[in-house]
Amino acid sequence: MQLGLVGLGKMGGNMRERLRRAGHTVVGYDRNPDVADVHSLGELVDTLAEPRVVWVMVPAGAPTQATIDELGELLSPGDVVVDGGNSRWTDDIKHAEALAGKNIGFVDCGVSGGVWGRDNGYALMCGGDAADIAKVQPIFDALKPEGPAGFVHAGKVGAGHFAKMVHNGIEYALMQAYAEGWELLEAADVVTDVREVFRSWQEGTVIRSWLLDLAVRAMDDDEHLEGLRGYAEDSGEGRWTVEAAIDHAVPLPAITASLFARFASRQDDSPQMKMVAALRNQFGGHAVTAASTHKGADAPGADVTPPKEADAG
Incomplete structure (x- = not known):
């Protein structure tokens, strides 16, 4: 299958490589000419046979809006745009409505897997019409991990990014729990090898996870994390999760506290x-x-x- 891929950063570049390994033809465009296959969105669209599928992997907000607006002028009826970035789910509805007026399909896809996805596969959470999902399905099948899990048609337009937003909110809380436990262990004189305590949890415990594995990996590189500053940014999805919880009157104390903890990390003198x-x-x-x-x-x-x-x- 042919795919146009816009945005070839850490995620997009690795996705292109994984898809090519699976035998798909990927035409990539990026503002960085050193990694791009074509020089413009227009050239990308002209290179693809109809019906086209163009996957957008650029930063949320204005860059995504501008890219989708331009594609709306370049694509033809029956083509499909996939937004695989971290867009807010409410933006998906606006994009879908604008493209629908030109008979261009739209699919929102939350993507999780980070820098490891190229080899391990990506978890994909998608929203949109079944017919549009079907046009992209071979790409989804190549990107997801092997086995039955890793892909879901979560619902109508917006459902994919809403599911990914909640995923990231849960991720915030899990990371905060591991971080708090680590700090307490480091503070207690009775524990003399915090790294190995974490390592002992990797098998047979109810808190084992990939995040725990990554924590051990980080401590293998720097046992007491002395080379790091205690500062953590937030991608925006943690905030959106808390806002959605307020809109739906759903209590999220753990996720909300983990978001506020990140804010606190940015204050040298609170x-x-x-x-x-x-x-x-x-x-x-x-x-x-x-x-x-x-x-x-x-x-x-x-x-x-x-x-x-x-x-x-």
Whole structure:
């Protein structure tokens, strides 16, 4: 089968290689000419035989919107566009409606597998009409892992990215749980080999997982993770998951807390903790630590004298 693939970064480039290994013809376009097979979207479309399938793997938001808008002008009735990026599911509905006016199909596909997907396969969560899904099915079959699992037609347009959004929210919470357990083990003097504790969990325990395997791999590279800064970005899907939970009145305390923990990781000097420290000092006379900009007696680590008549609390 022929496929046009737009976006040849870490994910897109590996997907192209996996598909070619499976015998499919992939014509790739990227703004980086060193990795592209063609020089423009127009050339990509002209290279493919009808009915065409073009898979988009570019950043969510404006880049995806611009790419789909341009493809809408280039493609023909009966062609299909697949958005395999991390788009918000509500955007899928707008894209599908715009393309439907030109009789061009649209499929949204949440893709999970990261840099390991080229060899292990990708988990694919798709939304759209059954007829459009069927046109892309040979590509899905080549990208998914071997065996019965790894692909789902999750529902109508938007369902694929909604499912991937929830997947990533769960991922946030799982990573946070492993991270909290790791920190506690590192803090306890009684445990002398945290890495091997994690390794012992890889077989026979109910918390074994690929994430656990990756945690052990990371500690094999840097046993106490001393070379890393305690800072974690969020891709946006964690936020969307929490927002969707609010819209549907579904409680997500673990996922929400894990998202907020990432926000906290970006604060070298938490403004909230300034107020907490000030209040503890005011009501209970608890010692506070001065800001690093102060000198002398107020240097970092120095205790500031509490109010003389502070109330205990």
